Amino acid sequence: MKNLKPAAACVGTLLSASLAVIGTGCSSGNTPNATTTNTDTTEQIITAPSTVATPLPPVAKKVPKELTTHGHTRTDNYYWLNQREDPEVINYLNAENAYTKQMLAHTEELQEKLYNEIVGRIKQNDESVPFKDNGYWYYTRFEAGMEYPIYARKKGTLQAPEEVMVDANERAQGLNYYAAAGMNVSPNNQLLAFAEDTVSRRKYTIRFKDLKTGKLLPDHIPNTTGGAVWANDNKTVYYTMKDPALRSFKIFKHTLGTPSSQDKEVYHEADETFSTFVYKTKSDKYIIIGSGSTVANEYRYLDASNPNGAFKVIQPRERGLEYSIDHFGDKFYIVTNKDGATNFKLMQAPVTNPGKANWKDVIPHRPDVLLEGIEIFKDYLALQERKNGLTQIRVTKWNDPKTDYYIDFGEETYAASIGNNPDFDSKELRYEYSSLTTPNSTYDFNMQTKEKELLKRQEVVGGFDPTRYEARRIYATADDGTKIPISLVYRKGLERHGNNPTLLYAYGSYGISMNPSFSSVRLSLLDRGFVYAIAHIRGGQEMGRQWYEDGKMLKKKNTFTDFIDASEFLIEQKYTNPDKLFAMGGSAGGLLMGAVINMRPELYKGVIAGVPFVDVVTTMLDTSIPLTTGEFDEWGNPAEKQYYDYMLSYSPYDNIQAKAYPNMLVTTGLHDSQVQYWEPAKWVAKLRDMKTDDNMLLLHTNMEAGHGGASGRFQRYRETALQYAFLLNLINQHQ
Structure with missing residues (x-):
C-alpha cells in the first residue's frame, strides 16, 4: 500500500558523563559488576563498607555551558555528555x-x-504467509533457536524447491548488531539487491547477489537508506544516500559491475527541511523520486525502461500542498489535501500532463473520514480509511464505482491495514487484522465474491485463550x-x-x-x-x-x-x-x-x-x-x-x-x-x-x-x- x-x-x-566524580556504592556487601576502563574510579564504585545497604547512584560532573538564544541564556551543566568518543562519557554510561x-x-x-x-510464547519454527510476485512465492521463515530470519522463495508453486536468498543468521555471525533490509529482486528474477546495517545507525550498505549461482557480486554501496530500485534493464538501480546528519538527501544511479564511486547523482534535495526517497510504481512502469517535508511534497517520474532518460516533475512543491502518487493505466492517482481537503482525497491526472491544474476528484474529501492510503489492482481499488478512530477498508470496482462496500471486522476496537499486494492482476486483497484480544491475522479477501480466507493467525504457544481477556x-x-x-x-x-x-x-x-x-x-x-x-x-x-x-x-x-x-x-x-x-x-x-x-x-x-x-x-x-x-x-x-x-x-x-x-x-x-x-x-x-x-x-x-x-x-x-x-x-x- x-x-x-x-x-x-x-x-x-x-x-x-564522568566517572571521575561518580559516587561510591555497594549492594549489601556484594560486589557489583561495574564495567569501566578507569581503574581508580572502578575501585571507587565497587569498594564500600558492607554496612551500606543501598547503592549510591553515579553522579555526573557539572561543566556549565551557557547557551544564549534571543537574548535568553540557559546554563546546561551536562552538555559535555554529547562527546560520544570521550572515555569519560562511556565510563559514565557503564556506571x-x-x-x-x-x-x-x-x-x-x-x-x-x-x-x-x-x-516461550513465540513459535520457534515460524514462517510468514507467502506472497506472489512475478512468478515466485516469497516468504520469511525462522528456525528454532535462531535470532534472525531466512529470506526465501519458491518458483511457480509452494511445492517447488526452496531457494534461500539471504540467511541473516549466517550474515550476522560474529556481529553484536545486524539488520537486513530492502530485499528487492530484479525484473528478470535473477539478481537480488539487499542491504545491511551492522552498527544500528540506520546507515545501510547495499549488496547484490546472483540468485542462480548464489554468489555475492563485488558491487557494494555504503551509507544508504537501504532500498534499491531496479530499472527494467536488470542492471541499473537507484538508491538514496544519507548526509552527515543522516538526512536522505541524494538519489544516485548505479550500474552493476561498476564501482559505486562512479555512480551518477540524479537528484539532490538541497532544502534541508525535506528528505528524498525513490520507489517503483506497482505497475512497474515508472521510477518515482519523492521529496517530502511535514507540510509539502514533490514527485518526479521516469519510464523504468529508459534509465538514461530525465526525470520529470509531476507537481512542483508548494508549502501546504501534500500529495503522494501511484500509477494505473494512463493516469497517476494522487492522495492529496489539495483545496483544503484536511482529511485528504483521491484525485487523478493524465501521465502526459500531471500538474495540479489537471487533477480531478475520484474520491472526494469527507470531513469525518481520513483517507490513509490506496491499493490499486487491475479491476479494483482498495482504500484504507479511518473513521471514529478505527481503520476501515473500502473496496470499489473501477468500472462500477457505485458498488463500493466496506469489509466487516466485527469487533468494537481493533487494528486493520492493507497488507502486501504486489500482484497487480489479483482479485484477492491481502489485509492484516488484530485486536487487543485477537492475535495478528493475515487474510485474503476476494473482492469479487466478498469471501475471506484466514491464511494465518499468530500462534501463541502455551494455550492462549482470547475469551479470558x-x-x-x-x-x-x-x-x-x-x-x-x-x-x-x-x-x-x-x-x-x-x-x-x-x-x-x-x-x-x-x-x-x-x-x-x-x-x-x-x-x-x-x-x-x-x-x-x-x-x-x-x-x-x-x-x-x-x-x-x-x-x-x-x-x-x-x-x-x-x-x-x-x-x-x-x-x-x-x-x-x-x-x-x-x-x-x-x-x-x-x-x-x-x-x-x-x-x-x-x-x-x-x-x-x-x-x-x-x-x-x-x-x-x-x-x-x-x-x-x-x-x-x-x-x-x-x-x-x-x-x-x-x-x-x-x-x-x-x-x-x-x-x-x-x-x-x-x-x-x-x-x-x-x-x-x-x-x-x-x-x-x-x-x-x-x-x-x-x-x-x-x-x-x-x-x-x-x-x-x-x-x-x-x-x-x-x-x-x-x-x-x-x-x-x-x-x-x-x-
Missing part, C-alpha cells in the same frame, strides 16, 4: 548500567522468568471538552475497585496512530492483574487529520494534557489509583513522559521512558544533529522567538524542578540515530541532581544498539523483561 506520506522519524540530542543492575539485582530471577515467558474503548474528556479515546485490555472478571495496577501507553506525534493491536508480550502483565491502556491523544491521527494538527507546533501541549486527562479518568473510573498507575512512552512518546512528570508527577507510581526526546530546545537549535531540520514543521523552529518560547515552556530537560518525581526507568542506545543517547543521559543526570524524593531513577544504555534496541528475534525481549520487572517490583510482585 502506498502510504499517505513517509512516517516521520523522531529527533535526537546530546549525551555524556549507570552497573547501578541499574544493582538496584534491580533482586529482580533478576523475575526478569529471567519474564523473559522465558515472553519468548476483555477489550474496551472508553473516552476521557479534556479540559476543552474534546473526547479522548482510550483502548483497554485486561483479564475478564477484573473488578473496578480502584486498586488495579495499570500501564498507560501513548505516543502522540507526527500524525502516527497507535492502533489497538495484539501483543503476546503484554500477556505477562495482564496475567498478573494489570490493565493495559492506550491513550489515543492529539498529535496522532486516530480521529482524523485535525487530531494531528491540534497536537503539534504551538498546540503541542494538548498532547500532554490529553495524557494527563486520560490518567485522571482511569483513576476516576476506579480502574486504578496513583499508587498503582504507571506511564510508558518511547521516542517522541518519551518527550510525552518527560513533560507529564514535570506537570503532574503525583499521578504516577512509575514511568518508563524509552529513547526519550527530552532536550527539545537544544536539539532543535542544532541542525547538525540527525533529522533536526526536517522537524521544524512538527515542533517549530526555535530560531524564531515564538517557537523558542513555546518549546522552552514544555521541554522536559529545561523544566526539571526541585520536587518529587515518580520512580523512573529510562532506556537508550549508544548508537541511536534518531534520539541521540546523550538526551536521556543528560536528563537523568539533571533529575538526579534536582529531585527531592528517594524514588528509583535508573538509566539503562544498550551499548551495542540504536533507536530500535537490540537486533535479533529474542534478545530484544531482555529489555522488555527488565521493564516489566521494574513495574512489578514497584507493586511488590516478584513472581
Whole structure:
C-alpha cells in the first residue's frame, strides 16, 4: 500500500558523563559488576563498607555551558555528555548500567522468568504467509533457536524447491548488531539487491547477489537508506544516500559491475527541511523520486525502461500542498489535501500532463473520514480509511464505482491495514487484522465474491485463550471538552475497585496512530492483574487529520494534557489509583513522559521512558544533529522567538524542578540515530541532581544498539523483561 506520506522519524540530542566524580556504592556487601576502563574510579564504585545497604547512584560532573538564544541564556551543566568518543562519557554510561543492575539485582530471577515467558510464547519454527510476485512465492521463515530470519522463495508453486536468498543468521555471525533490509529482486528474477546495517545507525550498505549461482557480486554501496530500485534493464538501480546528519538527501544511479564511486547523482534535495526517497510504481512502469517535508511534497517520474532518460516533475512543491502518487493505466492517482481537503482525497491526472491544474476528484474529501492510503489492482481499488478512530477498508470496482462496500471486522476496537499486494492482476486483497484480544491475522479477501480466507493467525504457544481477556474503548474528556479515546485490555472478571495496577501507553506525534493491536508480550502483565491502556491523544491521527494538527507546533501541549486527562479518568473510573498507575512512552512518546512528570508527577507510581526526546530546545537549535531540520514543521523552529518560547515552556530537560518525581526507568542506545543517547543521559543526570524524593531513577544504555534496541528475534525481549520487572517490583510482585 502506498502510504499517505513517509512516517516521520523522531529527533535526537546530546549525551555524556564522568566517572571521575561518580559516587561510591555497594549492594549489601556484594560486589557489583561495574564495567569501566578507569581503574581508580572502578575501585571507587565497587569498594564500600558492607554496612551500606543501598547503592549510591553515579553522579555526573557539572561543566556549565551557557547557551544564549534571543537574548535568553540557559546554563546546561551536562552538555559535555554529547562527546560520544570521550572515555569519560562511556565510563559514565557503564556506571549507570552497573547501578541499574544493582538496584534491580533482586529482580533478576523475575526478569529471567519474564523473559522465558515472553519468548516461550513465540513459535520457534515460524514462517510468514507467502506472497506472489512475478512468478515466485516469497516468504520469511525462522528456525528454532535462531535470532534472525531466512529470506526465501519458491518458483511457480509452494511445492517447488526452496531457494534461500539471504540467511541473516549466517550474515550476522560474529556481529553484536545486524539488520537486513530492502530485499528487492530484479525484473528478470535473477539478481537480488539487499542491504545491511551492522552498527544500528540506520546507515545501510547495499549488496547484490546472483540468485542462480548464489554468489555475492563485488558491487557494494555504503551509507544508504537501504532500498534499491531496479530499472527494467536488470542492471541499473537507484538508491538514496544519507548526509552527515543522516538526512536522505541524494538519489544516485548505479550500474552493476561498476564501482559505486562512479555512480551518477540524479537528484539532490538541497532544502534541508525535506528528505528524498525513490520507489517503483506497482505497475512497474515508472521510477518515482519523492521529496517530502511535514507540510509539502514533490514527485518526479521516469519510464523504468529508459534509465538514461530525465526525470520529470509531476507537481512542483508548494508549502501546504501534500500529495503522494501511484500509477494505473494512463493516469497517476494522487492522495492529496489539495483545496483544503484536511482529511485528504483521491484525485487523478493524465501521465502526459500531471500538474495540479489537471487533477480531478475520484474520491472526494469527507470531513469525518481520513483517507490513509490506496491499493490499486487491475479491476479494483482498495482504500484504507479511518473513521471514529478505527481503520476501515473500502473496496470499489473501477468500472462500477457505485458498488463500493466496506469489509466487516466485527469487533468494537481493533487494528486493520492493507497488507502486501504486489500482484497487480489479483482479485484477492491481502489485509492484516488484530485486536487487543485477537492475535495478528493475515487474510485474503476476494473482492469479487466478498469471501475471506484466514491464511494465518499468530500462534501463541502455551494455550492462549482470547475469551479470558476483555477489550474496551472508553473516552476521557479534556479540559476543552474534546473526547479522548482510550483502548483497554485486561483479564475478564477484573473488578473496578480502584486498586488495579495499570500501564498507560501513548505516543502522540507526527500524525502516527497507535492502533489497538495484539501483543503476546503484554500477556505477562495482564496475567498478573494489570490493565493495559492506550491513550489515543492529539498529535496522532486516530480521529482524523485535525487530531494531528491540534497536537503539534504551538498546540503541542494538548498532547500532554490529553495524557494527563486520560490518567485522571482511569483513576476516576476506579480502574486504578496513583499508587498503582504507571506511564510508558518511547521516542517522541518519551518527550510525552518527560513533560507529564514535570506537570503532574503525583499521578504516577512509575514511568518508563524509552529513547526519550527530552532536550527539545537544544536539539532543535542544532541542525547538525540527525533529522533536526526536517522537524521544524512538527515542533517549530526555535530560531524564531515564538517557537523558542513555546518549546522552552514544555521541554522536559529545561523544566526539571526541585520536587518529587515518580520512580523512573529510562532506556537508550549508544548508537541511536534518531534520539541521540546523550538526551536521556543528560536528563537523568539533571533529575538526579534536582529531585527531592528517594524514588528509583535508573538509566539503562544498550551499548551495542540504536533507536530500535537490540537486533535479533529474542534478545530484544531482555529489555522488555527488565521493564516489566521494574513495574512489578514497584507493586511488590516478584513472581
